[in-house]
Amino acid sequence: QKEVEQNSGPVSVPEGAIASLNCTYSDRGSQSFFWYRQYSGKSPELIMFIYSNGDKEDGRFTAQLNKASQYVSLLIRDSQPSDSATYLCAVRSSGTYKYIFGTGTRLKVLA
């Protein structure tokens, strides 16, 4: 059974700090990695994707991928109260249309 694991949290950080969210996956054949933000009662919104080892930056967000250790991280710099949400990690394996989602990590940014 292919799995994606996330700490459910909550992860609490003060406003302006860096928030770090982590995700591990079990399938070594995974090739695409995604981070979604989901506000309560709303649908997931794609915020980052990464395909290659290393870092990928987009504004305040940085995704980090380490295929050897099978983890992917999301860093949020200068965290704002509006970043408070649940963050879902998703993985797609090569040769399949299916995406496997973690259960999400709840982030709380304290004003």
Add this chain to the structure above:
Amino acid sequence: DVKVTQSSRYLVKRTGEKVFLECVQDMDHENMFWYRQDPGLGLRLIYFSYDVKMKEKGDIPEGYSVSREKKERFSLILESASTNQTSMYLCASTTRTGSDEQYFGPGTRLTVT
């Protein structure tokens, strides 16, 4: 911008009713998906379709069927709704070529009483 729309945001149905949930995307995406999301269980794939009239079962297809007669539209059907199908239903789509980011519709909160 990718736009995925779903027919209803909130729906209340009675046990035994036949329920139709519709999803439309406007980006000419080949792949479309239906998930349900429940607290503590995350997103679980019900069905997906990789082309018109083509479908594959996901992880929890029991009690559901799907229809894809046109590329832009993917319908989820609950043949006889039951209370354990009360959930948030999410439709998503992706393209098969190039990037494979998956985009979600706004979701339908279905309550079966």
